[in-house]
Amino acid sequence: MKEGQSVSGEVAGKPLVWQRVLLAIGIYVAPYIFAWVTLREGYSRVWRVISFSWAILLLTFVMLFLVVGGDSWPIQFQNRTGNLVRLQYLHKDYGYWSAELPLEPGAQSQLARGHWFKDVRGLRVFDGATVYSASPTVLSDFHKACDQASLCVLSYLGAGRLAAKPS
Numbered sequence: 215m216k217e218g219q220s221v222s223g224e225v226a227g228k229p230l231v232w233q234r235v236l237l238a239i240g241i242y243v244a245p246y247i248f249a250w251v252t253l254r255e256g257y258s259r260v261w262r263v264i265s266f267s268w269a270i271l272l273l274t275f276v277m278l279f280l281v282v283g284g285d286s287w288p289i290q291f292q293n294r295t296g297n298l299v300r301l302q303y304l305h306k307d308y309g310y311w312s313a314e315l316p317l318e319p320g321a322q323s324q325l326a327r328g329h330w331f332k333d334v335r336g337l338r339v340f341d342g343a344t345v346y347s348a349s350p351t352v353l354s355d356f357h358k359a360c361d362q363a364s365l366c367v368l369s370y371l372g373a374g375r376l377a378a379k380p381s
Contacts, residue, residue: 228256245269288365289325293317295372297341304336305329331360339370346374
């Protein structure tokens with residue numbers, strides 16, 4: 215190199231301490247993004263293993279949350295009659311009845327995401343021109359049966375008869 219000539223380019227080496235601290239914070243907060251930075255030159259295998267292990271661990275917890283508790287449909291309604299029926303329920307947190315849920319004969323459907331049977335304060339079943347309302351005693355029995363269950367299957371048997379089966 216001749217005197218007076220300038221040289222430009224990157225210097226390969228280990229990241230500075232403050233860069234590592236910021237990266238560690240980034241990996242802790244958003245490992246799915248920042249773990250990839252450790253694949254660059256200058257980061258040891260320990261950094262890579264820790265960052266990607268943390269990302270996998272968090273991903274596992276997110277998946278478990280979604281599978282187990284984040285997307286629960288704890289009440290199912292079955293129509294065990296030969297007629298089309300419609301169901302409405304009154305949730306304790308709302309001052310109005312739900313929209314009608316129509317069910318063909320033999321069909322089954324979930325009521326609402328995250329609504330547990332213990333929070334249902336009223337049930338109406340429309341069977342043809344007849345409307346059946348569950349009494350407080352019946353609802354109390356269903357609450358007892360389904361209180362600890364992760365899924366409660368409510369079956370309409372016809373002529374105003376309901377059955378609850380916790381699963």
